[in-house]
Amino acid sequence: MAERDGGHRRPSRGRWAPYGLLAPGVIWLTLFFLVPLASLARMSLSSKQSRFDFVPSFSWDWANYGDVFSLYGTQLARSFGFALAATVLCLLIGYPLAYWVAVHGGRWRNVLIGLVVVPFFTSFLLRTISWTVLLADNATVVRAARGAGLLGVLRAAGLIDGDRLLDTPLAVIGGLTYNFLPFMILPIYVSLEKIDLRLLDAAADLYASGASTFRRVVFPLSLPGVFAGSLLTFIPASGDFVNAAFLGGTRSRMIGNVVQDRFLVQLDYPGAAAISLLLMAIITSAVLLYARLLGTEELA
């Protein structure tokens, strides 16, 4: 009897078990992602009857989207510019570091790569606020830079305005770079670490010098890591508002600050919703374009 029950139940359990594994994720994402997203989309097409109307009514009001470009085009462009600059900086700092640890780290590899994550033990907000102390006008860093004539160079390059670092675009880019650097290093390290070191011997055996080996073998094989790292850096950086809020001035407000301001200060829910959705759409297309350029499907 028991045997027949077991025999009866097994196929049905086999059929449903995979979906069982999927269920928590599906429920979670439906409740906390799809439903809010739909309500966000609905909100972006709503309009307020008056300035003091708390609950905007749905009215297929596409004007919200038009407003985004006319009113906040500058912040939008600046966001992507800052995010791009931070991503490139992360790549320039992170790639050599990941490469060194992967190739020369030896038995210290795991310790070294663990150190990269250590800043995460402190809260993101706290770390960013600490930068305001670091970059304060009378702080050692700034005084040293001023003494070395570095501030003059940065001013000439248009990266800062006056005689200070805080409240400048440079400070925001620096903060973004600092905060997202581990997200660049880790995937690149993983992809470099997977490379069979004998491939380097093989390239040398086939007359490729060190530089040529890097260009023709190592870098192409690390592209999946570069791709993942860039996305993990660029996407959150372009929507970030914390760095701009604490480290930036009026000339370095990002789209994240606009969204925050619209939602929490001006209570303009439709406008904020429209900006958010537009940001998502732009990032998605940028990622697809990037994937196409790198030919990521072909890497495996």
Added chain:
Amino acid sequence: MPIACSGTTATTCGSAEPAPRPDVSGSAIGDRVRSRRRPRTPCRDSTTIAVLHFTLHHRVHAQESRGIDGNPVIQFEQVSKAFGSVTAVHETDLTIVEGEFFSLLGPSGCGKTTTLRMIAGFERPTSGRIRLDGVEVSTVPPYRRNVNTVFQQYALFPHLSVFDNVAFGLRSSRTPAAEVRDRVEEMLAVVHLPDVSRRKPSQLSGGQQQRVALARALVNRPRALLLDEPLGALDLKLRESMQAELKRIQGELGSTFVYVTHDQGEALTMSDRIAVMHQGRTEQIGTPQDIYHRPANAFVASFIGNANLLRARVVERAPAPQPDGARLVVEVPGLGRFPATATVDPLPVGPLLFMLRPEAIVVTAEEPAQGTAVAVTITEVTFAGATLRCAGRSDGGATIDAEIGPTAVGARPQPGTRMWMSWQHDAARLVPADSASAEDLPAGTDTAPTRVSPDTPTTPTTPARPAGERN
């Protein structure tokens, strides 16, 4: 079947040129060479054994006439390599000539891969000089040496197509695109892989990847092709067909091959000459016949094929070479006194071992009229496919292993029966025990008859693997 099996030759440690070989006598040993099995190596089937058998006989004449005269391509002059405090390769002299198939053979950790990596330029010698075509290259980086390597796990570039993999070296040396295309296609045809040039290495079978690796190295027309256990990752059948394939390609292109392997059967069938390495030292360099029939010491004797090795001492020396080649009479405790031929002349000071190949022994029920015979009690009989292996114990307590071929006539041995084991005089050899095996011999062997298991001296006890073999 005239196999030159002279009594006085052995090429010992570090000497590149074999001593002149007085051709003294023919030998019957070769006729009975049927199996080259070693303990712990996977069983070879009867086909291989037959092929091996044929090759050994077949090659003799070519070998004797060729010798190693020729244009030296690779020369080692007192080359050594140490990794920290571990010496991977002790001072070695070596000459590899143009067009030769030269094997570096030895157990893992013996320094063969390090030797190969020094030729390729991945390791710099700690001392000594390496010459390539007469020019010293000891400190020249690998990408400026005109040798190419086939790596153990192929090391094909996974992101490049087969065509781009093969073209890699040519593009490094800035060969015009049209020439690259022609030469790559030509080489893919040589390795019988013309239709896969667009595919990625991961889409190929192991054997196909092996051929790509070969083409990628050979397309550069290197002065020497270095192969690091290239067939290790293939299954037995594929390995055998690739062995033949490698020989065919080497013959077609006339290139110099330096082949690293731990498989003595592979080295014997493929090589023109073999260097047997052990714990960083070259124990012997010679043709497969030299090494098989005239091992320089007990390590070589037991690493190449199977051997009965028994402690012995010389009781009588003939003043001049005897007609049958044997110049010595030795006493083997527990077995008796027999004529034997030394494999090394002069014999070094130190313990000596009496060597008999199991396949050189004939087992009969009656005492044979010819040769040397010992009465034994059969203790063990094992069926091994093409052959029957049996162990016999003499009245004195010594144990001898014999291998009986499928064409052997007479009674089949049964455990417990009394039978005769006999051999031709010139099958009996006297081999110097190398230091490693001498230590392994139990103390007090003067009184107690001792049988050195063929396994004992070969077990390498290298403390650390050289970095070159870390994978």
